[in-house]
Amino acid sequence: MTFRHHDAGEDAYACAEIALAVMREAGAPDIASLARRMNLTRERAGQEARSPDGIAARALRGVAPSRPRVPLLHFVVRGSSGTPYDVRLVETRDGPRLRCTCAGARFRPDCRHVRALANGEIDALLSDNPGDVAALAGLLQTG
Ligand SMILES: [Zn+2]
Structure with missing residues (x-):
């Protein structure tokens, strides 16, 4: 046509x-x-x-998908074997949560990368946004 x-x-x-x-x-x-x-x-x-x-x-x-209520925080962390993983803050039914692309996160959503960022650890952080990691503490508590 x-x-x-x-x-x-x-x-x-x-x-x-x-x-x-x-x-x-x-x-x-x-x-x-x-x-x-x-x-x-x-x-x-x-x-x-x-x-x-x-x-x-x-x-x-x-x-269209509705606008997320949480800021679009995105981190790249170095896995134990050097592989970079994406960790994103997403809105879930239980509030804002971190989601990681590593294989372990498929079985356990709070994988070591998520736990590290949630604890404010930036040793493995490859992305240049340590300030966003600091902001996580307040955001994750609200959930
Ligand atoms: Zn992970």
């Missing part, structure tokens, strides 16, 4: 295709129930029509 940008008919057709695809993905029986699920009911859309970010922006936010 050919598609011409900024042709009103083509744009409408593309929008409909996207809405139908999201509907299928969400398992919604019709557009109205999809809109309700996404909090895009007619009343809300009308009330916020003059807001700088319109219905399209909010629709995209509805399907």
